[in-house]
Amino acid sequence: MPTVLLIEDELSLGMIVRDSLEVRGFTVWYAADGEEGFGQYVQHRPDVVVADVMMPKLDGFTLAERIRQIDADVPIIFLTARSQTADVVRGFELGGNDYLKKPFSIDELIVRIQALLNRNRSLRPPMPDRLRIGSYQFDYPKQKLAFNGAETAMSHREAELLKRLYEQRNQVLERSAVLLDLWGDDSFFNGRSLDVFITRLRRYLKDDPQVQIVNVRGVGYKLIV
Template sequence: MSASILLVEDEPGIAEVLCDLLRAEGHEVSWAADGNQGLSLATAGTFDLLVLDVMLPGKSGYDICRGVREAGFDGGILMLTARGQVDDRVQGLRTGADDYLVKPFDPDELLARIDALLRRLRKTELTPVMTIRFGAISADFSKGEFLKDGQPLPLSAKEAELLRLLVNHRGQVVTRETILSQIWKDQPFITPRTVDVHIAWLRQKIGDQGHIVTVRGEGYRFEV
């Protein structure tokens, strides 16, 4: 299961060993030696997985993780750190990491965690839908037609885009930052509160019966 991986690690010796280890498994690996370079490469590239050391020159691994998630990166993120405290692990997960491995670690465990993360990510890849029915709602995104109980349902362009984004990530949490970057394209003066307001309007129009679930502190999830 090969993947494109970015390793951000400031210790050259460790980085060389990890790059060789990952390449031996068939992965394509890029390396950044500091946080600023890591964030630049991560946001400019098309990586399947980021492996981030937490303590880095410049920006920390937490900063990179938060930055790429806000930019819409939906690949895997594995944090590496010498820290083992619960608070540090929680901070990493809250900034958008998928998994956390404390140094020193066994190389086989690193490979096993990467394989498991890649399997999970690829298993959850969903095919975008053009039409969907849920509750009293029928949506045809290709035609921009929406019905409620068979009657036309007037959705604004942003509400339609928001519904489509949630539907295409059904069963998965979509963060407010991802919604902002995908729908509002990082327009100035647009805040996460804008997302909440549009979610409320959308729920009111579709007569939501629990299809759009609020995930506290993270974002929203669409359930059929």
Template structure:
């Protein structure tokens, strides 16, 4: 069986040993680096399936590392592990393109679940590279985050694209907020919920002039993507 490859950064030797050991016991191949500079060097030479980064590291911190990684690869999942608990730090990580942010001390079971979710999502995207959707007058290419018609081309963010694709796969169905968040990003906490509202607001603006297309807000429940 092919092992998924994880690039893992952590400068705490004890935590790094325990985390790497648990990941390897769950059949992952782990490359561990103690600083962001080494991790970036390794990433540029090898292929990985997912990144798990500490933030507070010597030489190049996790935020700088993620920024550099995103310039090389826009799709690989990135999970931050950090003792930094401030809302601003978490939001900064997500804005830099991270897929999730776990606060130390974290449970290895939660980390394993996150990794499994993001790898499944990545594989699903790879298997649907040529999948296109019709959205009103638009053609939607989820692989390339692209909405285009005869007059304009709109580039969505990765998360906006994932959300629109999820809506289209479940159109005219009532979807609970927590169901959307857990299905797409593995978490339904406050910060993810606020981000979801932002993504939905932007999609509504983009599709505002499309006849028969709307995103209904069902108070206290969730949303319904209406496509007549």
């Protein structure tokens, strides 16, 4: 039976969502603020975390950052009324897997939870911890990129995207596939967020002219090494 940690400071909404998930077969732990939510996460280690962004004591973004320090894999879904591109990008780079704008339907939330659970069950074969990308050393578990002794700390989402580009190196990484894999859907709004991350990775890799991320018009991206 899937387990969900729900963190929502609006009590009436939290009770509605909790009861609706439980009726559909989920085990739900509920917390009313970020600090309590993190404590519940450490205690229960749920299959999925569903967290509001604007919460007292510890906001959803900071909560996700703390969780990612000890768990790189648990899916995190943000619930929020905020929808500006900068907010969405920040949520994803701190390790969020999906972003659901209020007001939302319970059915949509459940579909997104199930999609993330299914994705986590389809684990990729293990990769070496350190990967060579041209003159760079990419330490995926530590989310660091090294060049000539200098290290660049990467966000969780940047490291995930670079890993997928590396896995498909010298081949096309389809835009829609990476959006569905990392963002949960291939909407125009999420596509703009992906463009921001690709620009950042190009900047990180600019010191080796033998390494490029090129656009394949209408299809996706290619990491050329």
